[in-house]
Amino acid sequence: MRTNFANIRGMLKRLALSVLALLVFQIVLCAQTPNPRTMAVTIDDLPYVKIGEGVYLTRARTATSKILSTLKKYQVPAVGFVNEAKLENPDDRDARIALLRQWVSSGMVLGNHTYSHPDFNRLTIEEFQEEVAKGDVVTRQLMRSRQPYQLYFRHPQTHTGDTREKKEAIDRYLATRGYKITPHTIENSDFIFNVAYVLAMQNGDKELASRVRAEYLDFTIAATEFAEKISPQIFGREIPQTLLIHSNDITADCLDQLLRRFSARGYKFVTLDAVMADPAYETKDTFVTKFGPTWLFRWAKSKGMDVDFSGDPDPPKWVMDLYNKR
Ligand SMILES: [Zn+2]
Numbered sequence: 159m160r161t162n163f164a165n166i167r168g169m170l171k172r173l174a175l176s177v178l179a180l181l182v183f184q185i186v187l188c189a190q191t192p193n194p195r196t197m198a199v200t201i202d203d204l205p206y207v208k209i210g211e212g213v214y215l216t217r218a219r220t221a222t223s224k225i226l227s228t229l230k231k232y233q234v235p236a237v238g239f240v241n242e243a244k245l246e247n248p249d250d251r252d253a254r255i256a257l258l259r260q261w262v263s264s265g266m267v268l269g270n271h272t273y274s275h276p277d278f279n280r281l282t283i284e285e286f287q288e289e290v291a292k293g294d295v296v297t298r299q300l301m302r303s304r305q306p307y308q309l310y311f312r313h314p315q316t317h318t319g320d321t322r323e324k325k326e327a328i329d330r331y332l333a334t335r336g337y338k339i340t341p342h343t344i345e346n347s348d349f350i351f352n353v354a355y356v357l358a359m360q361n362g363d364k365e366l367a368s369r370v371r372a373e374y375l376d377f378t379i380a381a382t383e384f385a386e387k388i389s390p391q392i393f394g395r396e397i398p399q400t401l402l403i404h405s406n407d408i409t410a411d412c413l414d415q416l417l418r419r420f421s422a423r424g425y426k427f428v429t430l431d432a433v434m435a436d437p438a439y440e441t442k443d444t445f446v447t448k449f450g451p452t453w454l455f456r457w458a459k460s461k462g463m464d465v466d467f468s469g470d471p472d473p474p475k476w477v478m479d480l481y482n483k484r
Pocket of ligand 1: 202271275314
């Protein structure tokens with residue numbers, strides 16, 4: 159009997175300790191997790207990125223309607239970054255502009271993503287300035303009714319200048335013209351998944367397409383978890399996140415599930431203006447690179463911090479293989 163009582167006492171003690179540990183863990187977690195978490199959604203390469211067969215306008219209309227109705231459903235005030243060179247098709251220029259008008263009338267903000275999406279690494283400062291200047295001629299007309307609004311710019315491939323001279327020259331050029339450079343903290347390589355997805359769909363391989371979709375969603379959440387984990391190491395707290403995705407088919411078909419999963423993680427969708435007002439986003443990005451890493455990486459480097467980014471996930475090999483096979 160005595161041994162049994164001792165056992166029960168021991169068990170109760172262990173149970174009490176476990177409960178206590180769990181409580182402490184939750185208190186620590188609550189202190190580090192903003193309530194609610196916030197996120198700005200930014201969508202690049204408007205009006206639409208076409209992969210594979212089909213008429214651009216038809217496919218662009220379908221994707222645009224799906225994306226906008228999903229954004230509306232979750233009350234997401236997104237910013238769409240336009241490449242106006244994509245409007246320059248004599249047969250349906252007005253119809254392509256109408257796609258952008260849909261974004262504006264749905265309450266979204268349009269930003270400048272350069273005229274033709276060149277890689278700044280391959281351009282001179284002057285050539286890139288021209289791309290910026292030509293980048294939002296139509297966009298500004300469409301946004302006229304929304305004056306005053308913040309002008310946003312995003313570099314193609316988020317290549318911000320591969321030399322200090324180029325980076326500083328374009329930073330200055332953009333600032334004097336009233337643009338804010340748009341950072342991103344979460345990137346999900348959706349352009350890679352999109353190629354694999356569209357080709358599977360067009361080959362009639364529904365099973366593969368659904369595997370790509372599932373992997374894409376899991377991968378986005380893994381990238382989000384990483385951003386949530388790494389930002390306290392840079393700023394001492396979780397900061398508002400900025401998601402970068404594209405106007406393409408995988409976004410059109412998965413955005414609903416994606417936003418649902420973000421909501422389940424406690425995210426509230428806010429404007430880019432609201433996210434940019436967070437002090438963390440005032441951190442100066444002085445990091446020069448020919449690559450396009452997230453701003454979490456750039457801010458850590460700019461602050462001279464030694465943060466371990468090795469856990470930042472990459473798309474799985476089987477998806478990369480499908481992308482490279484195209
Ligand atoms: Zn782009």
